[in-house]
Amino acid sequence: MHALHIILLQSDRDLEPDEVFTLAGDAIESFQDEVFDWHAEGPGRWTQEYPAPISFRKSPDGFMSELRIIVERMKAERQDALEYLARQLGLEDGCTHETIGRALFGNIESLGEHALWSAIRYSQLMRGDYTPDSGFYDASQGSASIPIAEQVADQLLGETEDLYLVPLDPHFCNDSHWGMTVPAWGSLSPPGGLDPIGPVRRGSPKRPMDVPGSLDGGAFYWR
Numbered sequence: 001m002h003a004l005h006i007i008l009l010q011s012d013r014d015l016e017p018d019e020v021f022t023l024a025g026d027a028i029e030s031f032q033d034e035v036f037d038w039h040a041e042g043p044g045r046w047t048q049e050y051p052a053p054i055s056f057r058k059s060p061d062g063f064m065s066e067l068r069i070i071v072e073r074m075k076a077e078r079q080d081a082l083e084y085l086a087r088q089l090g091l092e093d094g095c096t097h098e099t100i101g102r103a104l105f106g107n108i109e110s111l112g113e114h115a116l117w118s119a120i121r122y123s124q125l126m127r128g129d130y131t132p133d134s135g136f137y138d139a140s141q142g143s144a145s146i147p148i149a150e151q152v153a154d155q156l157l158g159e160t161e162d163l164y165l166v167p168l169d170p171h172f173c174n175d176s177h178w179g180m181t182v183p184a185w186g187s188l189s190p191p192g193g194l195d196p197i198g199p200v201r202r203g204s205p206k207r208p209m210d211v212p213g214s215l216d217g218g219a220f221y222w223r
Contacts, residue, residue, distance in 0.1 A: 001173075002223050004046050006070055007166040008138045008147065009053075010155075014162060018042075020053040024166035027139035031130055036170035044169025045223050056163035060153075066165055067149050070136055074146045077133060081122040088115040132172045 007024040015023070021042045032038070043050045056063040086095055089103045089111075104111070104119055111119070121133065128145030130137050137144050152163065 002045055002169055002171050003132060003135065004043075004050075004223075005134065005168050005170055006066075006136050007168055008067075008136070008140070008152070009164045009166055010140045010157075011162050011164065012158065013160045014057070015164070017052045020164050020166055021168075024053075024139070024164075024168055028130070028137060028168070028170070035130055035132060035172075037173050038171050040169040040171075042169070043167040046167050046169060050167035053167070054165040056153075057157075058162075063163065063165060064149060064153055067147065067152060070165075071146055071149055074134075074136060077135065078122070078125050078146075081118070081125050081133070085115070085118040085122050088112075088118045132170075 005028075007027055009020065009023055009027065011020070011023070025039060025041065028035075028039070054063050054066055082097075082100070083093060085104075086093065086100055089100065091099060091103060104115075121131075124131050125133060125144075128143040130144040134144035136147070138147060155163070157163070
């Protein structure tokens with residue numbers, strides 16, 4: 001299974017596309033065999049949609065438009081994960097975080113494996129861990145937290161510095177790379193019968209969104 005992940009890079013000089021792709025691959029190299037098993041050198045399956053990295057200096061409007069799409073996508077991903085966790089706990093849609101917290105931590109020892117795995121997945125997204133579900137990684141911050149677009153745009157760049165949004169095509173193996181390491185609970189792989197990417201159709205955007213400028217409604221894809 002492949003996913004489109006966008007890497008935010010900062011460079012001290014203007015770079016050729018091949019150089020940017022190499023730096024993006026280097027930025028996530030430490031996650032190989034933990035989050036993904038290999039990745040294409042560049043956008044891979046998404047070459048048609050993302051033929052090159054997006055430069056802030058060369059295309060500030062395009063850069064910010066894509067970054068805002070990424071932000072909305074990440075918010076939707078976290079909401080999906082929260083709703084999925086609530087369903088695993090037997091709660092109604094729209095319940096509060098407090099209700100989920102009481103159901104989760106008041107019965108932690110008796111939780112089924114589906115509910116426990118869903119809780120780990122949600123906590124990792126909220127914590128900004130880089131996982132297959134992240135879809136985004138800020139290399140300069142070392143985090144997959146939701147970026148604040150205005151703060152990114154307001155960074156003070158030197159005369160030759162630039163920011164890039166870089167598409168990469170990592171590959172994920174269901175059997176060996178959906179384990180999620182959490183210090184308190186150890187490593188847990190998705191239980192049998194559970195789709196590791198949750199209630200989402202493969203080969204389509206994880207959640208269609210009518211966002212102007214978005215590629216077919218979503219910035220992150222599984223193929």
